[in-house]
Amino acid sequence: MPLESNAVLSLDVRKSYADFALSVRTDIALDGVTGLFGASGSGKSTLLRVIAGFEKDVAGTARMADKVWLNSAAGEFVPAYQRQIGYVFQDARLFEHLDVAGNLHFADRRNRGVGPGFAEVVAALDLEPLLNRTVTRLSGGERQRVALGRTLLSRPALMLLDEPLAALDSARKQEILPYLESLRTRFGIPTVYVSHAVDEIVRLADRVVVLQDGKVAAAGETAAVLDALPVGSVGLDAGIATVFEAQVVRHIAELHLTELAFCGQPLFVPSLSTRQPGEQVVLRVRASDVALALGRPTGLSMRNVFKGTVQRVAEQSNGAFALVTVQVGTVSLRAEVTRHALQAMQLVVGMELFALLKTATFASRRWSADESL
Numbered sequence: 279m280p281l282e283s284n285a286v287l288s289l290d291v292r293k294s295y296a297d298f299a300l301s302v303r304t305d306i307a308l309d310g311v312t313g314l315f316g317a318s319g320s321g322k323s324t325l326l327r328v329i330a331g332f333e334k335d336v337a338g339t340a341r342m343a344d345k346v347w348l349n350s351a352a353g354e355f356v357p358a359y360q361r362q363i364g365y366v367f368q369d370a371r372l373f374e375h376l377d378v379a380g381n382l383h384f385a386d387r388r389n390r391g392v393g394p395g396f397a398e399v400v401a402a403l404d405l406e407p408l409l410n411r412t413v414t415r416l417s418g419g420e421r422q423r424v425a426l427g428r429t430l431l432s433r434p435a436l437m438l439l440d441e442p443l444a445a446l447d448s449a450r451k452q453e454i455l456p457y458l459e460s461l462r463t464r465f466g467i468p469t470v471y472v473s474h475a476v477d478e479i480v481r482l483a484d485r486v487v488v489l490q491d492g493k494v495a496a497a498g499e500t501a502a503v504l505d506a507l508p509v510g511s512v513g514l515d516a517g518i519a520t521v522f523e524a525q526v527v528r529h530i531a532e533l534h535l536t537e538l539a540f541c542g543q544p545l546f547v548p549s550l551s552t553r554q555p556g557e558q559v560v561l562r563v564r565a566s567d568v569a570l571a572l573g574r575p576t577g578l579s580m581r582n583v584f585k586g587t588v589q590r591v592a593e594q595s596n597g598a599f600a601l602v603t604v605q606v607g608t609v610s611l612r613a614e615v616t617r618h619a620l621q622a623m624q625l626v627v628g629m630e631l632f633a634l635l636k637t638a639t640f641a642s643r644r645w646s647a648d649e650s651l
């Protein structure tokens with residue numbers, strides 16, 4: 279049965295270990311991808327295991343759409359195998375004695391006859407060339423693709439992905455991310471995606487639940503929640519940034535670029551070919567990748583130039599840098615410049631200027647050795 283589009287996974291759960299207590303009350307929309315984000319040890323994996331039904335002695339209630347999974351007061355507990363969930367672990371956990379096709383067929387045989395078919399899943403994850411390989415001869419990225427395929431073929435009502443990229447190096451991560459991105463829309467299986475990597479959450483999650491010390495610190499639309507998180511909180515040590523939404527306008531295939539509309543102005547980013555024109559995407563720009571100019575610059579390599587107004591200026595009391603917040607449309611864009619530049623440009627609140635973003639700030643693809651010669 280397809281889920282109602284407004285169906286939710288409703289959680290009010292508590293789980294205690296000797297040195298840690300999880301206490302989470304939140305509703306997760308059963309639609310698109312919900313990111314579970316937080317520092318190491320904040321309880322993300324524990325919550326995912328509670329959702330899956332892998333944890334015993336959980337107090338409270340859990341309801342998946344109209345099905346009660348847990349009501350501890352009434353002694354009700356639906357075991358994991360009856361929850362129709364698909365769980366992908368950090369390590370792929372494939373059946374080592376079977377080849378890739380065998381792993382996939384195993385899940386396919388146990389499915390309930392609805393949802394994506396074998397050929398469709400193999401095509402979506404480019405698994406055709408791997409079908410006859412023994413799983414011990416797969417790379418980490420290939421193993422995760424097979425694990426995802428196997429999970430999809432079990433036709434879950436809910437996918438639970440526990441840091442599926444954590445064990446991979448950054449090149450392999452970039453290889454898998456587009457697949458994860460396309461699965462979001464292709465199969466329409468609601469997904470909870472655990473990660474402590476902000477870039478993965480930005481790229482994949484429609485909404486996010488932030489955990490801190492076992493509790494929900496924030497929850498809501500990805501851009502709004504991440505943009506409001508204080509630097510240094512929840513392990514967000516990647517520096518000051520702005521997280522905002524923009525709309526896909528068109529793909530420029532020959533230049534491998536996608537043009538977005540950002541507050542009515544064009545923004546060019548490396549190709550987001552899995553996204554359709556009209557779709558909203560979430561972007562994260564590090565403050566250190568934003569430059570400022572008093573006039574619209576000419577003869578400059580930077581293509582992304584936005585007119586805005588200085589909203590706030592904060593100087594380090596004991597350092598070289600200042601943080602300038604520039605209002606561009608509805609977005610407060612943060613730029614990290616030197617105090618030296620601040621003085622030279624005589625920047626003050628209310629002043630009109632131009633914010634410049636390097637396209638490379640959005641790049642995830644690395645250079646190959648021969649290209650960089």
Ligand SMILES: Nc1ncnc2c1ncn2[C@@H]1O[C@H](COP(=O)(O)OP(=O)(O)OP(=O)(O)O)[C@@H](O)[C@H]1O
Nearest residue numbers: 295296298316317318319320321322323324325474
């Ligand atoms: N089986 C267990 N027994 C006792 N303590 C546990 C158990 N599992 C997890 N914990 C503790 O619960 C806390 C939360 O762990 P959890 O793995 O859920 O965090 P996390 O946010 O997923 O972290 P990471 O990003 O590092 O995977 C940690 O302090 C951990 O030591």
